[in-house]
Each structure stands twice: as structure tokens, then as C-alpha cells.
Amino acid sequence: MAAAAAAVVPLPQEVSAARRLLVEVEGVAAEAKKKIAVVFDQMIGCNFTMNLPSPCREAWTERGAVDLFARLFLHKAEVHAKNANGNSALHFAVFSGQRGAIERLLDRGAQVNESNQAGYSAFDWAGGSVNDHRDAAELLLSRGANVNARDDEGNTILHCAAHFGLVDVAEIVLDVGADVQTTDNLGWTALHHVVWRSAMIEKYRVDYQKKLRIAQMLISRGINVNAVTNDGMTALALAKRDLPADSPIRTFLVGLPPQLQQQ
Template sequence: GRAALHFAALNNRKETAELLISHGININEKDNDGKTALFDAALENSRETAELLISHGININEKDNDGKTALFDAALENSRETAELLISHGININEKDNDGRTALHIAAFYNNREIAELLISHGININEKDNIGQTALHKATRYIDKETTEILI
């Protein structure tokens, strides 16, 4: 299950998150999937709450049970503002999950061009291969997404 802080992050309830933190809640508590509240903030593009969590020392590079960081959730949901925040605070942009994928693989697979461009502009390795030998370009061409494919070439 999720802790109260996770729900505050999911719903971008910064004031609620502040209250919970001020009362000593474990900021790095994980849910059953191994995700912290920062993952929920990234998933819902709750930038203000993500910023609060980071300022209070949440582990920005924490990985879930699948080896993903919060940047993967931002890439999945095209949460550009939160992705920019994570990158500006030093999240490992080239982190790979248990399947060898990077956040760029996720952005390309879901045709999230804005996130793909953001990741590329910050130096993500566009030629990184996952565990089955596929790059982000392979993921983009799977659904013949011309725009995302063009930025990966």
C-alpha cells in the first residue's frame, strides 16, 4: 500500500506533504512496488511537491523493485516540469532498469516526444541498448512515430 505522503504527492498537496514531513514522517518510505513519494509526484507531474520532497532530502536516485527511478515515471507520463526538476537536481539520467532500459526507452515507447527531447538535450545516451539489444530508436519505430523517430536519428 501507499503511505499518506504518497497520496499527498499523487494529488500535489504540498501543504499536506509539508505537515507530514514536519511531524517526522519517513520521507523515503516505499510502497509495495518499492516507490517513494517522489515517484508519485513524477507520475502526476506534481512539481511543487517533488521540489518539497527534494528540498527535504528524499533520495532522488532511489530505485523501485523494477530498477526504475522517478525519472522513468516522468518519462512514462510526459511530466516535463517534474523531469526538468529531477534533472536539475542531479538524478542519474542514464540509469538503467532491470530490463536494461533508460528513461529514453520509455519516452520513445510511449511517443512522449517532449521528454525524449529533454533527455537528449541533457546528454542521455541515445545509443544505449536494453537487455534484448534495442535502443530507444527501436522503441519509437515500433509504432512508427515519425516525430519521435526523427529526434532519435
């Protein structure tokens, strides 16, 4: 029987090297985590409040480092602390879609409608990135987020979701009563924001098919397609100015029934 046992076949040199490297990396990572925990203990102290620099707060929320997060609260970290721009830990947790971090912050008393210096609440940040954070938006709404809150430029989360093509967030806020007719300080409706071809949209390669879906959603919810901006432009006029002739959004707006459009 012993003779019948399978012989150990040596692994190719590259595979062996890769495995050794993996073991080394895992060891370094584990050691780094221990060192980080020690540094946090040294930084925090019993009376430390969570007035960490912005990069520190971003790091543990973006990576979902709940263990470090819990360590901060163990040492009585202040959940309402803000950085120089007025952003709280809740802002960063929402921006990165970290539901677990959001729940812990809210349970500790984080204010869902509190704004930063630009007037953006944490809820606004659920619609302020190219990522469609449906879970974050639903959680914040369940905790009392104001769906029609405005930032300093008059934008609501619906405007932001329309601009970035966040279909899920747009649908959620419309379902709970977002004002489809509301305009920002420039007189732009959410439909104008769908059409708007900003530099950020191009930089992050936002999906125009998703923006089209939001346009269709807004039309079905009764948005006024004839609403004009402060400088007198309808969404269709803006589309004809800024979007190529074969743009699906422009084509959709041009094809609306005559009773809806008025040029």
C-alpha cells in the same frame, strides 16, 4: 424620491429555482461536514492511530481536507501508518499534489524516502501519475528525497516522468543530479521510457509533445542514445517498432546526427 426608486423586478422562474437549489445544496454540504467531523471524533479516540482504510486516507488528501487532517493529528494520529499495500498518507498526498498536506506530514516526521511494498517511495509518486506535480517534487527534494532511488523494477523518478511526459518533474530532477544514464531492471533508459507506448499512456491520453520535450532534454543532457535494453533494442529501434512513422518522437530520433545514432 421614493417614487423614483427602482421597482423590484421578479426573477425568471428558472433563476429563482436555481438559487433555492443552491441554498439547499450549501446547507446539506455544511451539515455533512459537521457529521463527518463527529464520525472522525468517534472513530479516532485518544489512542487511535491513523490506520484508516485506503479510501478514507485518499479522500482527505485528494480533497485537501486540511481541517479533517488537523483533527486526526489533534487526536494523536500516527503519521507513519500504512495501508495493506504499504502506502502511507504521504504517498496519497504526493500523488494528488496536495502541497499543504505534504508539508504537514513532513513536519510531523513522515519519511520522504520510505517505500511501499512495490518499492515506490512517496517521491516516486510525484512522477507516477499523469499530473505534473512540480511543487510536490520540489518540496520533497528540499526535504531530502533521493533523486536516484529505485523501485522494485529498477525505475527511478526520471524513468516515470519520461514515461508520463512530466516535463516539469523531469527538468527538476535532472537539475538536481538525476543520473541520466541509469537503466531499470530491463535495461531501459529514460529515453526508452519516452518512446514506450504503453496501454496506460493511451488510456490517459498522455501528450506526446511533452514526451518529445523530455527526449530533447535527455539528449541535451548527454544520454546515451545507443544504449540497448536487455533484449538488444535502442530507443530508436523501439520507436521504429512501436510508434507510427509520423510520430514526432520517432522523427526526432531518426533525425539525430549520425555520430549520435548507431543502428
